Amino acid sequence: QSVLTQPPSLSGAPGQRVTISCTGSSSNIGAGYDVHWYQQLPGTAPKVLIYDNNNRPSGVPDRFSGSKSGTSASLAITGLQAEDEAEYYCQSYDNSLSGVVFGGGTKLTVL
Amino acid sequence: QLVESGGGLVQPGGSLRLSCAASGFTVNTDYMSWVRQAPGKGLEWVSVIYTGGSTYYADSVKGRFTISRDNSKNTLYLQMNSLRAEDTAVYYCARADFDSSGYYYFDHWGQGTLVTVSS
Numbered sequence: 001q002s003v004l005t006q007p008p009s010l011s012g013a014p015g016q017r018v019t020i021s022c023t024g025s026s027s028n029i030g031a032g033y034d035v036h037w038y039q040q041l042p043g044t045a046p047k048v049l050i051y052d053n054n055n056r057p058s059g060v061p062d063r064f065s066g067s068k069s070g071t072s073a074s075l076a077i078t079g080l081q082a083e084d085e086a087e088y089y090c091q092s093y094d095n096s097l098s099g100v101v102f103g104g105g106t107k108l109t110v111l
Numbered sequence: 112q113l114v115e116s117g118g119g120l121v122q123p124g125g126s127l128r129l130s131c132a133a134s135g136f137t138v139n140t141d142y143m144s145w146v147r148q149a150p151g152k153g154l155e156w157v158s159v160i161y162t163g164g165s166t167y168y169a170d171s172v173k174g175r176f177t178i179s180r181d182n183s184k185n186t187l188y189l190q191m192n193s194l195r196a197e198d199t200a201v202y203y204c205a206r207a208d209f210d211s212s213g214y215y216y217f218d219h220w221g222q223g224t225l226v227t228v229s230s
Contacts, residue, residue, distance in 0.1 A: 002153060032212055033214060034210040034211055034212040034214070034216070036210065036216035036217075038154075040154075045203055045222055045223055046154065046217070048216060048217060051216050051218070052210050052211045052212075052216075089153065089154050091216060093212070093215075097169075099156055099159075099167060099168075099169055100156040100159070100214070100215070101156070102156065103153070104153045105153040
């Protein structure tokens, strides 16, 4: 069981908006630690998509956005495209484990 | 760029040392980490080494794995001892950048190296 909880799968049609949730607790997201999001295309290494809750590295389209509130965070993808089909992971820090923690991952399917 | 090597097949109880050669930045001026991914599973943080040399480990590998670096070779290492079947995974080397809450995220990743623990 992952410390951060994500839905295992989601799907959406091209052009739609989808939101991936990441639920933590008072020892990680709720303690004020930042949340980061990664995209992993099949057979490749993860790539950072959102850092510090809502910042995009250069080169990441503005269709991707992040937010955080209380013990949860969300990744929103608007104008869904076929190339967005991938696995998405959230990441934060947990002070009871004294280490970085990841969500279990969400497989996004573009219909 | 980060390039891992050293993965392979090892028997339970055996040892393996992974290497991660860095270019474009120096391993002793950045936080460096190992993250693994078991086949068909999610990401799991393994270990980190800070610029000052402090090291931290996930509970699942504490006492068995050792992270280190060679500044002269600009290379990060992961010495893995007493390997178990559940250590089977792709091991990624990653550079960690500071986040605004005082910890870090991973902004550069290697391509990964597969470690298989099986008899």
